[in-house]
Amino acid sequence: MSPQIETVPPETAQRPPDAPDPSADAAAKQAADQGSVISVIVPIYNEEEVIPELYRRMVAVLDGIGQPWELVCVNDGSRDQSLSMLLDLREQDARVKIINFSRNFGHQIAITAGMDYALGDAIAIIDADLQDPPELIGDMFEKWREGYEVVYAVRAHRRGESRFKLWTASAFYRLLRRITDVEIPVNTGDFRLIDRQVLLTMRRLREKHRFMRGLSSWVGFRQTGIEYQRAERFAGDTKYPLSKMLRLTLDAITSFSYIPLRLSTYFGFFLAFVSLLGIVVTTVLRLSGNNAFFGQASTLVAVLFLGGIQLIFLGIIGEYLARIYDDVKARPLYVVSKVYGFSDPDDPPQP
Numbered sequence: 001m002s003p004q005i006e007t008v009p010p011e012t013a014q015r016p017p018d019a020p021d022p023s024a025d026a027a028a029k030q031a032a033d034q035g036s037v038i039s040v041i042v043p044i045y046n047e048e049e050v051i052p053e054l055y056r057r058m059v060a061v062l063d064g065i066g067q068p069w070e071l072v073c074v075n076d077g078s079r080d081q082s083l084s085m086l087l088d089l090r091e092q093d094a095r096v097k098i099i100n101f102s103r104n105f106g107h108q109i110a111i112t113a114g115m116d117y118a119l120g121d122a123i124a125i126i127d128a129d130l131q132d133p134p135e136l137i138g139d140m141f142e143k144w145r146e147g148y149e150v151v152y153a154v155r156a157h158r159r160g161e162s163r164f165k166l167w168t169a170s171a172f173y174r175l176l177r178r179i180t181d182v183e184i185p186v187n188t189g190d191f192r193l194i195d196r197q198v199l200l201t202m203r204r205l206r207e208k209h210r211f212m213r214g215l216s217s218w219v220g221f222r223q224t225g226i227e228y229q230r231a232e233r234f235a236g237d238t239k240y241p242l243s244k245m246l247r248l249t250l251d252a253i254t255s256f257s258y259i260p261l262r263l264s265t266y267f268g269f270f271l272a273f274v275s276l277l278g279i280v281v282t283t284v285l286r287l288s289g290n291n292a293f294f295g296q297a298s299t300l301v302a303v304l305f306l307g308g309i310q311l312i313f314l315g316i317i318g319e320y321l322a323r324i325y326d327d328v329k330a331r332p333l334y335v336v337s338k339v340y341g342f343s344d345p346d347d348p349p350q351p
Contacts, residue, residue, distance in 0.1 A: 038062060038069040038141065039120030040134075043110035044086065045076040047128040051085045055096070057134045065138055070341075071096045072114045077104030090340055097341030105334045108210040108248075111190060113334050115199055117342060124193040125212075132191040136228050140193035149195035149221035152213075155187040156227040172249055176214075180256040184217045185225055192216060206333065208326040211252040218256070254323055261320065264313035271306065 040058060044051070055071075062069040075083045075098060083100060090096045099113050111125055122144045124137050132153060140151040173186040190213050194202075201219045202212075217223070253260065 037067040037120055038065065038122050038124065038137075039072055039114075039118035040069065040124045040126060040137065041072045041074065041111060041114030041118060042126055042128050043074050043076055043107050043114070044078060044082050044128050045104065045107070045110075046078045046080045046082060048078075048080045048082050048085055050128050050130060051082060051089070054128055054130060054134070055089055055093075057130070059093070061134045061137055065141055067141075069095060070119060072099065072118055073097070074099045074110040074114045075101060076107070076110040077101050087340065094341065097339070099339050100337045102335040102337040107190075108212050108251075109334050111212050112210060113336070116203060117339070118199065121196050122193055123196065123199050125190050127189075127191065131230050132189070133228060136191075136226065137193065139226055143224055143226065144193055144195065147222065148224045149198050150192060150216055150223040151194075152185055152188045152192040152216070152223065152225050154185060154225040154227045155189070155230045157229045172252075176252055176256070179253070179259040180214075182214060182218045182256050184214055184256075188213060188225070195221070197221070207255065207323075208331075208333065209251040209255060209323050210333075211248065211255050214252055214256050250319060254319055260316045264316065267309065267313070271309070 040062065042054070042058075047054070058071055062071075073086050073096065075086060083098075086096065086098050090098060097117075099117055101110070101113070105113075114125070115123065122141060124140060126132050126134060126137070136153060140153070143151040170187070173184065173188075176184055177186065192213070194216065198216070198219060198221050201221075202215055205215050205219075
């Protein structure tokens, strides 16, 4: 079977924001035909130690809700036995569905693929490491039945994380809240439940560098939060080391704020004002016979300082240009090698 490539049809890309999504009715009909009320999206990357316990707890929770459900596992290029374990689970339980990427595309892209394929009326997103308890999905579902369209989980306490991680996470959310016009709840991750209408809206947002929890806040709708105690990772190593956290931070800031670009303008005016004052002060001192500004040391320091500032802001501009360049190339967000459990594996759903 040839690889499937996610694409965005031209009519979707050009549709006005308030126009109806022509794929919505077809997706809803397909969901009704298959009887899925709840979809749970789980990105999987080298999680062979976690998968059995994840499945056990997920089945207990979803069966307890008493509604038809599907478990959409997105294998994000795992190099261990994750895919074969998922296939074994699918042989036992047809409600387990698998999207297998051709390579690793990243956590946020895996969530996007799960949302592109999910058929449920209520869609939950949860990581595989079991730091976020699957049992909370039942409470989220009840909030959804009350009429909330986005139910996000708020981390009241985080076990097993260093003070540095806690401090940087807190600083990141507060910084993002100050420099963006989108109110992203503090101490939240991707663990949330969304209504199908929200999902269909988010499918139309196809930027390459994605910050899904930010997009979930950006689309609006009626939202609420549920506090919970975040546990330690069940097994294995974290899939978000410092380098990936920094990359996610850059994606979040550049996706939702122009402040870094404006800072270059503000700082340029500030330095121009300081330089003007310096010219006046230096001229007055030289005319009065003061020799404080003779020599090259002060000139060298000023040139190095201004050069460093210029390079910093060139780097910031470069980050924005790189993201524009990636979007202009119009490559698909991901490539699917094979899907298991969906009706037309050779014809992936269109966003």
